[in-house]
Amino acid sequence: MGKLSIFIAVLFLSVSICIAQINFDKPKEKGLLPNPYTATSPRDVVVEATIAMLKDMNIDLDTEKSKKEEGILVAKPVIFTRGTLTVSQLEHFSSCPAIESRNWSRGRHTLQMVIEPLDPSRSKISVSAKIEGERQTMTGSTWVVCESKGIWENLILESLVKRIDY
Numbered sequence: 001m002g003k004l005s006i007f008i009a010v011l012f013l014s015v016s017i018c019i020a021q022i023n024f025d026k027p028k029e030k031g032l033l034p035n036p037y038t039a040t041s042p043r044d045v046v047v048e049a050t051i052a053m054l055k056d057m058n059i060d061l062d063t064e065k066s067k068k069e070e071g072i073l074v075a076k077p078v079i080f081t082r083g084t085l086t087v088s089q090l091e092h093f094s095s096c097p098a099i100e101s102r103n104w105s106r107g108r109h110t111l112q113m114v115i116e117p118l119d120p121s122r123s124k125i126s127v128s129a130k131i132e133g134e135r136q137t138m139t140g141s142t143w144v145v146c147e148s149k150g151i152w153e154n155l156i157l158e159s160l161v162k163r164i165d166y
Helices: 002-021 043-056 083-093 151-165
Strands: 037-039 072-074 078-082 104-119 122-137 140-148
Touching (some): 037 151, 083 151, 104 151
């Protein structure tokens, strides 16, 4: 009987330790970064890091609208979705007008980053995204502006923060 009770005690202890390791809570979701974001790098460093990041992401700058010396970077429009997933992708990244909810064929975004110096060692980074859906009609197609949910902006900020802080 002594060995059986020790076995049961060890078994009970093992099971309780295993159960204690199981986490039934939903994983914590990260919130969006503050936009504008305060970076601990000078404006020139942030501007160069932003240009390099956009180049790595195959996003071209609009040289006519961008003013690098002033910290204003405007990207050319990028098609981010087309085909069967267009509706779900547009709904994920933006709130589109309900009246325009059918016949989406493509989605695009245009990014604008404004980097302002706060002092010699800190900068304020603002990111905005203009999200549009292309709507097909009997007479052709038109781009409809949708209200951004801030997800694109956050993705850009997260990528940029990783570049300048690490």
